[in-house]
Amino acid sequence: MANPTAAVRVTIFNQHYSLVATEDPGRIEELAHKVDELMSAIASRGGSIDATRAAVLACLHLADQVEVLELRLSELKGKVEDKAKAFSVLLDEVIAGH
Numbered sequence: 063m064a065n066p067t068a069a070v071r072v073t074i075f076n077q078h079y080s081l082v083a084t085e086d087p088g089r090i091e092e093l094a095h096k097v098d099e100l101m102s103a104i105a106s107r108g109g110s111i112d113a114t115r116a117a118v119l120a121c122l123h124l125a126d127q128v129e130v131l132e133l134r135l136s137e138l139k140g141k142v143e144d145k146a147k148a149f150s151v152l153l154d155e156v157i158a159g160h
Contacts, residue, residue: 075101075113100124 065084072079072094083090100123101116108116 072098074098075105075116077113
């Protein structure tokens with residue numbers, strides 16, 4: 063069965079977009095609002111900046127955030143694997159002691 067879709071209207075950097083959401087439309091609206099805020103903040107710091115440049119800089123900012131989060135996730139996965147191995151060794155020792 064296909065996911066139900068909903069039409070969502072959002073405004074990003076004074077441009078209106080009609081989107082089709084296959085998930086919660088409210089989440090799409092929240093994401094659009096965050097992108098709008100980011101582009102507006104970039105534009106306010108950059109003086110007279112056009113929408114394309116603001117969008118590219120916003121994408122670079124978001125790509126950097128994704129990369130940092132992916133690195134953190136990888137580090138956390140490594141720590142979880144290390145802890146799981148240590149707990150496994152401890153469990154084996156407890157079982158062998160009985």
